[in-house]
Amino acid sequence: MSEFSNWDIIYNLLMAARWTVLLSLTAFVLGGLVGLLLLMARTAGGAWAKGLVRCYVELFQGTPLLMQLFIVFFGLPLIGLDISPWMAAMLGLTLFTSAFLTEIWRGCVEAIGKGQWEASTSLGMKFTQQMRYIILPQAMRIAVPPTVGFSVQVVKGTAVASIIGFVELTKAGTMITNATYAPFTVYGFVAVMYFLICYPLSLFARHLEGKFRHVAR
Amino acid sequence: MAYAFDFGAIVPHWELLLDGAILTTELTVVGAVVGVGLGIMGAWARASRTPVVSQIVGVYVELIRNTPFLVQLFFIFFGLPALGLKLTEFQAAVLAMIVNLGAYSTEIVRAGIQAVPHGQLEAAQSLAMNRLQIFRYVIILPALQKIWPALSSQIVIVMLGSSVCSQIAAEELTFGANYIQALNFRAFEVYFIVTGIYLVMSILLRMVLKVLGNYLFERRRHV
Numbered sequence: 001m002s003e004f005s006n007w008d009i010i011y012n013l014l015m016a017a018r019w020t021v022l023l024s025l026t027a028f029v030l031g032g033l034v035g036l037l038l039l040m041a042r043t044a045g046g047a048w049a050k051g052l053v054r055c056y057v058e059l060f061q062g063t064p065l066l067m068q069l070f071i072v073f074f075g076l077p078l079i080g081l082d083i084s085p086w087m088a089a090m091l092g093l094t095l096f097t098s099a100f101l102t103e104i105w106r107g108c109v110e111a112i113g114k115g116q117w118e119a120s121t122s123l124g125m126k127f128t129q130q131m132r133y134i135i136l137p138q139a140m141r142i143a144v145p146p147t148v149g150f151s152v153q154v155v156k157g158t159a160v161a162s163i164i165g166f167v168e169l170t171k172a173g174t175m176i177t178n179a180t181y182a183p184f185t186v187y188g189f190v191a192v193m194y195f196l197i198c199y200p201l202s203l204f205a206r207h208l209e210g211k212f213r214h215v216a217r
Numbered sequence: 218m219a220y221a222f223d224f225g226a227i228v229p230h231w232e233l234l235l236d237g238a239i240l241t242t243e244l245t246v247v248g249a250v251v252g253v254g255l256g257i258m259g260a261w262a263r264a265s266r267t268p269v270v271s272q273i274v275g276v277y278v279e280l281i282r283n284t285p286f287l288v289q290l291f292f293i294f295f296g297l298p299a300l301g302l303k304l305t306e307f308q309a310a311v312l313a314m315i316v317n318l319g320a321y322s323t324e325i326v327r328a329g330i331q332a333v334p335h336g337q338l339e340a341a342q343s344l345a346m347n348r349l350q351i352f353r354y355v356i357i358l359p360a361l362q363k364i365w366p367a368l369s370s371q372i373v374i375v376m377l378g379s380s381v382c383s384q385i386a387a388e389e390l391t392f393g394a395n396y397i398q399a400l401n402f403r404a405f406e407v408y409f410i411v412t413g414i415y416l417v418m419s420i421l422l423r424m425v426l427k428v429l430g431n432y433l434f435e436r437r438r439h440v
Contacts, residue, residue, distance in 0.1 A: 160285075
């Protein structure tokens with residue numbers, strides 16, 4: 001049997017943590033882009049588009065992330081797309097993130113006074129111009145703190161990807177536990193590493209909240 | 218070759234899904250009731266005048282909110298036996314849910330308490346109520362009423378999160394689904410149906426919590 005020192009455990013977990021970070025970043029960026037498109041459909045689209053986006057959000061907020069990953073992972077091969085756990089995790093988490101971000105940002109856009117829309121319409125601006133020059137610059141200021149706060153949820157969500165076999169921090173923890181029989185130590189370290197990734201984000205979100213509240217009043 | 222979907226293959230195993238849904242409901246009810254109770258105590262302790270107590274609760278809240286539920290679950294189920302605390306799958310799952318929801322609801326309830334107008338506290342103090350009486354009779358109900366929607370969402374999140382408890386072989390809904398797909402290899406069909414069941418359960422849970430909220434808060438307002 002191979003001997004694992006605490007340093008070996010930490011080293012191996014750190015190597016795996018890179019995948020957690022990469023998956024989080026990818027899901028967050030892609031999810032943000034999809035979320036932005038959905039937000040446009042939600043604010044500008046007709047009744048149909050609005051209803052569809054609402055259903056989309058409802059679907060992803062009303063079902064477990066694990067089921068979403070399972071459906072992507074087991075569903076796509078059925079239509080002939082052979083995908084790896086990495087692709088499935090990335091795709092699943094992107095959709096999950098986009099639904100939540102759309103909902104968060106919708107609230108922010110709605111918080112912008114109706115007068116701003118009316119004033120910009122009276123200046124003859126088209127929807128894209130209104131969004132680009134009037135609404136988004138204001139909505140973004142309110143949106144930053146909750147968006148940063150949600151990034152913590154994305155990082156924690158990546159742990160679920162371990163279940164479809166993607167080797168990130170949690171999966172590495174399980175694999176090392178199977179080799180060392182030291183679950184208390186290993187999962188302790190795993191938890192500490194997630195904490196080290198998430199806590200700064202939480203603090204940053206809280207800091208931004210305080211800052212923007214000050215500006216708003 | 219096109220894949221032939223066969224949702225009928227799930228039908229003979231409906232009892233597994235029913236048992237799973239019942240266990241998920243049990244986990245959720247126990248987790249929610251005890252977890253929110255823990256959150257109320259946590260919020261009370263967070264407002265404590267002894268800094269140590271408040272700080273300990275603060276550390277608990279931050280530790281739980283910044284680590285994944287799955288890791289908390291593994292730590293409790295696989296890690297704690299090393300300290301001599303051996304739990305069954307159900308106990309570990311329910312404990313993880315309580316600890317998790319306890320941390321979130323501590324923060325949520327605390328926000329509600331801060332939103333209670335200061336004049337109410339001063340009025341209660343002028344009636345010579347002690348801290349516990351003020352908390353019990355003046356603060357907690359309006360505070361809970363204010364944050365009930367946020368608390369309801371968190372309870373739904375915890376219910377959905379319980380699907381990862383299948384990983385420690387707690388026999389809830391996802392475990393039932395895993396079991397069925399191991400029997401008939403109809404993975405997509407099973408997970409598709411179970412996703413639908415979760416969706417219905419989350420909608421029902423939200424409705425129940427709304428009714429419960431009306432019952433808890435509306436009536437008292439008129440009495």
